[in-house]
Amino acid sequence: MNDTINGSATTRSVTPDHPAMARWLKQYYFGRALFAFAWIAAAVGLAPHSPGIAALLLVAYPAWDALANLADGLRAGGLAGNRSQALNAGISVAIAIAIAIALPNMHRVLAVFGAWAIVAGLLQLATALRRRKTHGAQWAMIASGAQSALAGAFFVYQAGLPVTPSIFTVTGYAGFGAFYFLVAGVALTLRGIRRAA
Numbered sequence: 158m159n160d161t162i163n164g165s166a167t168t169r170s171v172t173p174d175h176p177a178m179a180r181w182l183k184q185y186y187f188g189r190a191l192f193a194f195a196w197i198a199a200a201v202g203l204a205p206h207s208p209g210i211a212a213l214l215l216v217a218y219p220a221w222d223a224l225a226n227l228a229d230g231l232r233a234g235g236l237a238g239n240r241s242q243a244l245n246a247g248i249s250v251a252i253a254i255a256i257a258i259a260l261p262n263m264h265r266v267l268a269v270f271g272a273w274a275i276v277a278g279l280l281q282l283a284t285a286l287r288r289r290k291t292h293g294a295q296w297a298m299i300a301s302g303a304q305s306a307l308a309g310a311f312f313v314y315q316a317g318l319p320v321t322p323s324i325f326t327v328t329g330y331a332g333f334g335a336f337y338f339l340v341a342g343v344a345l346t347l348r349g350i351r352r353a354a
Contacts, residue, residue, distance in 0.1 A: 178232075178291075179292065179345060181233075183345040187339070187342040189225055189335075189338040190338035192225075193331050193334050196218060197328050211323075215256050215324060216253050218253075218270075218331065219270075222245070222249040223253065230246065241281075245277055248273065248276055256270065263322045267312050268316035271316060274306065274330065275306045275310060276309075277305060278301075278302045278303065278306035278307075278308075282306070294345045297340045297344060305330070
């Protein structure tokens, strides 16, 4: 931490510890992959038998994203220096509420989910681009953010079609998210092993 005194004002800048941050990101990426895989299992195994569980899962997905982005931003030096994560967390909370209000109209739910996927993907892309010079595995996060935005645009299009969507419409999206987070976690693990060797 560096202190710069200019008259009576003191400015503090925090530089995250890179080894500690690498460990956090590895845990973070694996944790997000695990959640996404568990969400898919619940969507496939439980949601078809209970509209209540399906509704809960649809609300939980952006709510978890909000919590994850909040934790990541705080761990990476604070939300003031990680505005893309802070904004992502706030928007994801609003989307979780919007989905709860839109239910049970799945056309509206998919439109809201799609709009969120676009914005969240672009914010994830911004975070990855900012981190690419200091942390590894960001290529996976860049690809994930870009694909999220594209998938979101397709969801918005699908929401206008006459066929009624279901929770299965977004399971593929969750699957790709899980894949990219898993790849990022593995890449950071391999990077750490190479550096240790």
